[in-house]
Amino acid sequence: MALPQSDADTSRNALLASPPLSAGIPRKPVPSPLLFKHGGKEYTSVQVSSALDDVDLDGSSSGNDERRQKQQQPLGIVPTAVVYRGIGASLRIWKWELISLLVSYLSFMSIIAVLAAFQGKLLSSWSGLISINAIIAILATIFKAALVLPVTEGISQLKWLWLFQEQRSLVDVDRYDQASRGAWGSILLIARQFSEKKKSYLASLGAFIFLLTLITDPFYQAAVQVNTCYHNSTALASVPRVNHYTATQGAVHDRAFHATADMDIAVTQGMVLPPRSGSDSIAPSVLCSTGNCTFGDNEGVSFSTLDMCHVCENLTTQILTRNITYEATTTSDASSSNSSSSSATNGPSGRKLKVRQSDTTSNSSPPTSWTEPTWILESAGGNITMLASGGPVLKVISLNDNTTSYPIGPWTRSSILEFRALAALEKKNCTGPQDCSSTPFAFQCSLRPCAKTFKASMKDGKYKETEVSREYMHRSMTYAYEIALNRTIVNGTWVNCSPSDNETETNSYQYALPEPPDIQLQPIGPHPPVQPNASVWYPRHCVYAIETAASVGLEALLRFSFDNNNITRVGPLVLPTNSWVANLWADGNISMATVNNFTSGLATTLAVQMRRTMDKNIDVSRQLGQTIQRDTCINIRWHYLSFGAIVLVLETAFLVAVIFTSHRRQWNANWKSSFLGLLVPQAGPDATQLRRQSISGHDAEDKGKLRRVAKDINVSLAKVGGRWQLHTVEKLD
Structure with a gap:
C-alpha cells in the first residue's frame, strides 16, 4: 500500500x-x-x-x-x-596511540634511571617499602601495557585498509580482528602469510611485535642481579714490615751481644716446627677486621720489608772416601773387677772400643790399630769425617763467620749463617749385609738477610703475600747486614733514593762503603767509628739493615744452635743430640727437598720475628691497607635491556608506517x-x-x-x- x-x-x-x-x-x-x-x-x-x-x-x-x-x-x-586530511589531522586521529607510545618511552627511561641509580649500590641502601625487583616489575608492566594499544589499534586499522576499494575474503576480517586481540590470533595471522598470495607484511609485523611485547617482563627481571660484592670500609688494615732490625738482649761483655728471648724461641720453633709458608706465619699479625683487605698495588708491588732468605747446595760430589788407619790406645778400667780388667780404645770420630783383658790369652794382645773406609767432607770450619761402616749417621757443623760467603760486588760476605752436614743414607728394606750398605750425602745451607718486595692481600680471612723480587744484603765493616736501594715503595708509592755525602734532615742513615776484603773478614771486635769519607747518607726508608748489635747476637745464636750436632744409630735406636736434628734427619729420608724445606722454614720464622718487632721509625713499621667489606650489592646486566629497546623501536616504526599508510590512502x-x-x-x-x-x-x-x-x-x-x-x-x- x-x-x-x-x-x-x-x-x-x-x-x-x-x-x-x-x-x-x-x-x-x-x-x-x-x-x-x-x-x-x-x-x-x-x-x-x-x-x-x-x-x-x-x-x-x-x-x-x-x-x-x-x-x-x-x-x-x-x-x-x-x-583529504592534513598531517596534523591524521596525527590527531592517533593521539591516544601516540600518548601510549610516549608512556612506553617514559616507563623504559624510568627503568633505566632506577637501575642506573642503584648500579653497584648495596642492597641495604634500598630503603623503599617494596624491593627494587618489584619496582622494575611495575614499570615493566606499564611499559608492556602501553605498547599494546598502538599495535592492536594499528592492526585493526590495517584491517579496514585491507578491505578498502578491493574485494577480500570476509574471513580476513576475522583474522585481523583476532590478531588485534590476542597472541593466538597474532600467530595465526603470521602463519597465514606463508599460504596467501596477497600478503600484508605490515600487519604481520604488527602481530610479531605484539608477541614480542608479551615476553618483555623476564628480560627486565633478568637485568637486576643481586650478588656478593665488596666495597671499601673505614676500618684499619695493616701488615707488619720492617726496615731496620735492632732488637737485642744487651751486651754481657765487650760486644758480646745476645739475641732476644723471642728470637731464641723463634729459632727453636723454626727448626722443630718449621711453618709451611710465610703467609701463614705472618697472618696472625695482620690487621684486617673484615677478612678482606688490600695493601696497595703499584706496579704489582704492595710493600718492601727486611726478610731472611736461604740457599742450599748439594755437596755430595765433594765427599772424599779414604781408607784410614786408626791407632787405638788402651787404658785401665777402674770399674772392672779384680779378676778381669778392660781397656778403652778410642776410635775415629769419638768411637770407643772396649776390649776386656779376660778375653785375651797370654799369647794374644788387644788390637792397636785398624783400617776402615771413611767419608770426608772438607770445610773451612773443620772437616767432617764419618765411618762408612757404622757410627753416626748425620753430622752438622756451622762454618766460621770470617770466611768469604756469597760475595756481592766488593762485599765479601752476605750470609749470617752457613752450616754443613754429612749423612749416611741407608737402603730401605735391606735383606742382608751387602744390601744394607750406606751411601754418603752432603749439603750446605746458608741464611742470607735480604730485602723483599711483596704483593699482599687478604680474601675471606686468608692472608696471602707473594714475593715479587729480592735483594741480598751484605755484611759491612760494622758487622751490620744492610743494603741501600735505588728506589723503594713507601705507603704504596715508589720513592727514588739518592745518597748524600753529609747527613741532612732527610738523609739520616749512615751507610758504610766497602773496605778491603781482609778488613771485612776480621773477627768480630771493637771497630773504630766510621769515617766520613768511608760512608754516605741515605733516607732511612731506603736502607734495609740488621744493625750491629742485633746482627752479632743473632749470628752467635745461630752458630751455637747448629754447631757440632749429630745423630748416632745404635741398633734399632736413633739417638739425636737434640730434637731439631731429628727433624732434619727426617727418619732417614733426608734429601735436598727436605733440607730446603727445613732451612726455608727456619728463614721464614726468623723473618716473621723480625717483622713483628717494632721498627725505630714508627711510620714505616706497618704497611697500611684498605679494608674491604663483603656485602650484597645490586648488579645491573644492561644487555638484557636491549630487548625492550628493540621492541620499542619496532613498535615506533610500525605505528609511523600505519599512520603514513592511512594518511596517503583515500580512506x-x-x-x-x-x-x-x-x-x-x-x-x-x-x-x-x-x-x-x-x-x-x-x-x-x-x-x-x-x-x-x-x-x-x-x-x-x-x-x-x-x-x-x-x-x-x-x-x-
Whole structure:
C-alpha cells in the first residue's frame, strides 16, 4: 500500500538516505533492521524501503533514474565527496596511540634511571617499602601495557585498509580482528602469510611485535642481579714490615751481644716446627677486621720489608772416601773387677772400643790399630769425617763467620749463617749385609738477610703475600747486614733514593762503603767509628739493615744452635743430640727437598720475628691497607635491556608506517578496532521527525561521533529465521 503523500515524501527522503544495515560480521553480530512507528503501526527499515521502491517523489508508482542509480549501488555504500586530511589531522586521529607510545618511552627511561641509580649500590641502601625487583616489575608492566594499544589499534586499522576499494575474503576480517586481540590470533595471522598470495607484511609485523611485547617482563627481571660484592670500609688494615732490625738482649761483655728471648724461641720453633709458608706465619699479625683487605698495588708491588732468605747446595760430589788407619790406645778400667780388667780404645770420630783383658790369652794382645773406609767432607770450619761402616749417621757443623760467603760486588760476605752436614743414607728394606750398605750425602745451607718486595692481600680471612723480587744484603765493616736501594715503595708509592755525602734532615742513615776484603773478614771486635769519607747518607726508608748489635747476637745464636750436632744409630735406636736434628734427619729420608724445606722454614720464622718487632721509625713499621667489606650489592646486566629497546623501536616504526599508510590512502575513517561505522545507520533529512538516532556524511568516519550516537541506540540479540541478529530500536524520551 502507498503511504499518504505528505508522509511519503518525508519517509522516502529519510530512508533512501539510510541504506539497510549489514547482515553482520564474525565476532560482532550485525543489528537487524531498525523498527519505526508510524500511524500506530511498526515498520522495519527494510519494509519501508521496499514499500518505497514503487513510490516516486511526486507520489507516482513509477521510479526515476536517480532512484534506480541508488538501487544499483553496492549495499551500504553511499557516495560522498572525498575529503583529504592534513598531517596534523591524521596525527590527531592517533593521539591516544601516540600518548601510549610516549608512556612506553617514559616507563623504559624510568627503568633505566632506577637501575642506573642503584648500579653497584648495596642492597641495604634500598630503603623503599617494596624491593627494587618489584619496582622494575611495575614499570615493566606499564611499559608492556602501553605498547599494546598502538599495535592492536594499528592492526585493526590495517584491517579496514585491507578491505578498502578491493574485494577480500570476509574471513580476513576475522583474522585481523583476532590478531588485534590476542597472541593466538597474532600467530595465526603470521602463519597465514606463508599460504596467501596477497600478503600484508605490515600487519604481520604488527602481530610479531605484539608477541614480542608479551615476553618483555623476564628480560627486565633478568637485568637486576643481586650478588656478593665488596666495597671499601673505614676500618684499619695493616701488615707488619720492617726496615731496620735492632732488637737485642744487651751486651754481657765487650760486644758480646745476645739475641732476644723471642728470637731464641723463634729459632727453636723454626727448626722443630718449621711453618709451611710465610703467609701463614705472618697472618696472625695482620690487621684486617673484615677478612678482606688490600695493601696497595703499584706496579704489582704492595710493600718492601727486611726478610731472611736461604740457599742450599748439594755437596755430595765433594765427599772424599779414604781408607784410614786408626791407632787405638788402651787404658785401665777402674770399674772392672779384680779378676778381669778392660781397656778403652778410642776410635775415629769419638768411637770407643772396649776390649776386656779376660778375653785375651797370654799369647794374644788387644788390637792397636785398624783400617776402615771413611767419608770426608772438607770445610773451612773443620772437616767432617764419618765411618762408612757404622757410627753416626748425620753430622752438622756451622762454618766460621770470617770466611768469604756469597760475595756481592766488593762485599765479601752476605750470609749470617752457613752450616754443613754429612749423612749416611741407608737402603730401605735391606735383606742382608751387602744390601744394607750406606751411601754418603752432603749439603750446605746458608741464611742470607735480604730485602723483599711483596704483593699482599687478604680474601675471606686468608692472608696471602707473594714475593715479587729480592735483594741480598751484605755484611759491612760494622758487622751490620744492610743494603741501600735505588728506589723503594713507601705507603704504596715508589720513592727514588739518592745518597748524600753529609747527613741532612732527610738523609739520616749512615751507610758504610766497602773496605778491603781482609778488613771485612776480621773477627768480630771493637771497630773504630766510621769515617766520613768511608760512608754516605741515605733516607732511612731506603736502607734495609740488621744493625750491629742485633746482627752479632743473632749470628752467635745461630752458630751455637747448629754447631757440632749429630745423630748416632745404635741398633734399632736413633739417638739425636737434640730434637731439631731429628727433624732434619727426617727418619732417614733426608734429601735436598727436605733440607730446603727445613732451612726455608727456619728463614721464614726468623723473618716473621723480625717483622713483628717494632721498627725505630714508627711510620714505616706497618704497611697500611684498605679494608674491604663483603656485602650484597645490586648488579645491573644492561644487555638484557636491549630487548625492550628493540621492541620499542619496532613498535615506533610500525605505528609511523600505519599512520603514513592511512594518511596517503583515500580512506579517512578512524574506526580502528570499532565496528560502529557499520552498525549505526546513516541519517536522512527527516530522521528527527522519526526520532531516529543516526549519522550522516563524513561524521560516519569519526569514531568519536559514532560512539555518541550509539549511546542512544538500544540493541538486543534475537533469533530470527534461524539466525541470530541484533534488533535495533530507537530510544524514546
